[in-house]
Amino acid sequence: MPAARTSKPGRLPAAARRAQLVEIGRRLFAERGYEATSVEEIAERAKVSKPIVYEHFGGKEGLYAVVVDREIEHIAASIEAAVSSGSPRERLEGAALAFLTYVEERPDGFAVLLRDAPPTKRGGEMPALMYDLADRVGGIFSELFRTAGYDEKAAPIYAHALVGMVAFVGQWWTEARKPPPAEVVASHIAALAWMGLRHLPKKPSPLVKTRRRAPA
Amino acid sequence: MPAARTSKPGRLPAAARRAQLVEIGRRLFAERGYEATSVEEIAERAKVSKPIVYEHFGGKEGLYAVVVDREIEHIAASIEAAVSSGSPRERLEGAALAFLTYVEERPDGFAVLLRDAPPTKRGGEMPALMYDLADRVGGIFSELFRTAGYDEKAAPIYAHALVGMVAFVGQWWTEARKPPPAEVVASHIAALAWMGLRHLPKKPSPLVKTRRRAPA
DNA sequence: CCATTGCGTAACCTACGGTAGCGTAATATC
DNA sequence: GATATTACGCTACCGTAGGTTACGCAATGG
Numbered sequence: 001m002p003a004a005r006t007s008k009p010g011r012l013p014a015a016a017r018r019a020q021l022v023e024i025g026r027r028l029f030a031e032r033g034y035e036a037t038s039v040e041e042i043a044e045r046a047k048v049s050k051p052i053v054y055e056h057f058g059g060k061e062g063l064y065a066v067v068v069d070r071e072i073e074h075i076a077a078s079i080e081a082a083v084s085s086g087s088p089r090e091r092l093e094g095a096a097l098a099f100l101t102y103v104e105e106r107p108d109g110f111a112v113l114l115r116d117a118p119p120t121k122r123g124g125e126m127p128a129l130m131y132d133l134a135d136r137v138g139g140i141f142s143e144l145f146r147t148a149g150y151d152e153k154a155a156p157i158y159a160h161a162l163v164g165m166v167a168f169v170g171q172w173w174t175e176a177r178k179p180p181p182a183e184v185v186a187s188h189i190a191a192l193a194w195m196g197l198r199h200l201p202k203k204p205s206p207l208v209k210t211r212r213r214a215p216a
Numbered sequence: 217m218p219a220a221r222t223s224k225p226g227r228l229p230a231a232a233r234r235a236q237l238v239e240i241g242r243r244l245f246a247e248r249g250y251e252a253t254s255v256e257e258i259a260e261r262a263k264v265s266k267p268i269v270y271e272h273f274g275g276k277e278g279l280y281a282v283v284v285d286r287e288i289e290h291i292a293a294s295i296e297a298a299v300s301s302g303s304p305r306e307r308l309e310g311a312a313l314a315f316l317t318y319v320e321e322r323p324d325g326f327a328v329l330l331r332d333a334p335p336t337k338r339g340g341e342m343p344a345l346m347y348d349l350a351d352r353v354g355g356i357f358s359e360l361f362r363t364a365g366y367d368e369k370a371a372p373i374y375a376h377a378l379v380g381m382v383a384f385v386g387q388w389w390t391e392a393r394k395p396p397p398a399e400v401v402a403s404h405i406a407a408l409a410w411m412g413l414r415h416l417p418k419k420p421s422p423l424v425k426t427r428r429r430a431p432a
Numbered sequence: 433c434c435a436t437t438g439c440g441t442a443a444c445c446t447a448c449g450g451t452a453g454c455g456t457a458a459t460a461t462c
Numbered sequence: 463g464a465t466a467t468t469a470c471g472c473t474a475c476c477g478t479a480g481g482t483t484a485c486g487c488a489a490t491g492g
Contacts, residue, residue, distance in 0.1 A: 010438095010489095011437090011438060011439075011488095011489075011490090012438080013437095013438090014437080014438075017439095033249075033251065035249065035251030035252050036251050038479080038480060038481085039480075039481065039482090040479085040480065040481090048438095048439075048440090049439065049440050049441080050440095050482080051439075051440075051441095051482085051483075051484095052438080052439065052440090054481090054482070055438085055439085059481075059482075060480095060481070089423075090423065093422070093423060097422075130384070131387075131388070134384065134388065153396075154404055156388065156392070157385055157388075157396075157401060157404045157405070158404070158408060160384045160385045160387075160388040161381040161382075161384065161385050161404075161405060162381075163384060164380040164381050164382075164383055164384020164385060164387075165377040165380050165381045165384075166377075166380075167380055168346070168350065168376045168377065168379060168380020168381075168383065168384075169373055169376045169377050169380060171347075171376075171380075172347070172350065172372065172373075172376040176372070180369075180373075183422040185373060186422065187420040187421065187422040187423070188370055188373045188374070188377075188420055189373070189377060190420075191412070191416055191417060191420040192374060192377060192409070192412035192413065192416065193408070194412075195411060195412045195413075195414070195415035195416060196407070196408035196409060196410075196411045196412025196413075196415075197408065197411075197412075198411070198415070199411035199412075199414070199415055200407055200411055201407060204403040204404055204406070204407040205403065206309070206313075206399040206400065206402065206403040207305075207403075226457095226471095227456095227457070227458090227469090227470060227471075228470085229469090230469075230470080233470085254447080254448060254449085255448075255449065255450085256447085256448070256449090264471075265471070265472050265473080266448095266449085266450080266472095267450085267451080267452095267471075267472075267473095268470085268471065270449090270450065270451080271470090271471090275449075275450075276448095276450095
């Protein structure tokens with residue numbers, strides 16, 4: 001079922017080889033993570049020697065960057081298309097469905113996006129990939145919140161909540177033994193989010209219980 | 217502010233050394249991930265040589281296991297305490313607050329729990345650490361759903377949605393430039409979840425838009 | 433027949449997990 | 463107080479894996 005490219009498995013045109021390596025890289029990065037994936041194995045699975053990978057991507061990081069970039073583009077395009085029109089409610093459910101559809105179609109890509117940070121070893125922390133997405137959603141949410149008369153500063157909270165919701169459910173969904181169809185899951189999520197947002201108090205007051213402090 | 221154990225920084229009693237190594241390991245695993253963290257650096261930061269780590273934990277995996285186990289215990293205890301009593305609504309908000317409090321108090325531990333899987337290299341995928349939590353929540357939810365007359369099979373969806381929500385918001389919260397107090401964030405999350413759950417239709421019907429298919 | 437493209441061989445070198453064996457400080461025992 | 467015993471720790475090393483590179487060969491197209 002994997003692509004039987006051409007008649008000759010031996011030599012491939014550069015573009016095809018590139019595509020193949022990206023695909024293999026995506027799969028391996030997904031199941032092993034960046035650090036635990038070796039260029040050797042990537043090359044081996046492509047029936048190719050290591051230097052090929054370097055020729056095409058300049059190294060492990062380069063390949064990883066390409067993989068991540070493609071996935072980001074893919075999911076961003078899907079979701080942006082889904083939220084581009086319709087009522088707010090439709091946009092919400094559309095976004096959830098687009099997300100889940102992406103998860104369904106590209107489970108490996110999704111896993112890569114969920115996994116830990118790229119090899120950038122700067123001092124600070126770098127936001128996970130899903131983070132960017134949440135920020136984009138945050139932008140949309142700020143607008144919606146403003147027009148609806150809610151506290152705009154709370155928008156990022158809900159944006160990250162929603163993205164996290166979908167992301168986690170998506171992860172569970174890919175590994176569930178008896179996964180319901182995407183539409184059902186999306187409708188549940190959207191219902192939860194929508195109803196939650198609709199009936200949101202303007203200013204939720206904490207009903208503070210005892211706040212646990214660290215026991216030594 | 218870190219513990220000034222005894223007068224002599226040179227030699228430490230076994231228990232103290234152990235604790236120190238766990239702490240250092242937690243921090244490093246948090247910021248670098250498992251694979252990218254070297255025993256050498258752990259030892260170096262503890263002003264100790266590598267064999268010490270091996271002596272106390274049997275190796276890298278051993279230390280990692282201890283770190284993870286402690287965090288799991290910590291967060292599980294906090295949350296279970298929070299949901300042990302009170303009205304459902306209080307339990308929900310209490311759980312969110314407990315989670316965020318944990319995140320606040322032990323950001324490194326939280327980062328470790330969020331990061332990718334342990335070094336177990338069995339064929340299949342292993343559930344992330346947050347996954348267990350979601351499953352526990354799923355158990356509670358199944359019960360609640362049954363008593364409330366909702367579809368029990370949808371419980372895991374909402375369980376993972378809730379955990380993902382809190383986890384993602386928690387992550388954002390630790391890195392936010394101007395983070396609101398935990399109580400406020402928790403109340404927002406709890407409000408979203410609670411209102412969403414309360415006004416949930418018994419059987420949400422998907423208002424299916426065009427479902428995006430992969431464009432080749 | 434020659435150039436360009438695609439690729440393999442064979443290393444290099446660093447880093448890291450793990451281990452063996454040897455001190456040295458503190459405590460116990462006589 | 464001297465000596466044995468234990469607890470704690472270090473230096474030095476091994477094996478290997480993995481990223482990266484230098485160089486040379488085979489196929490393809492004009």
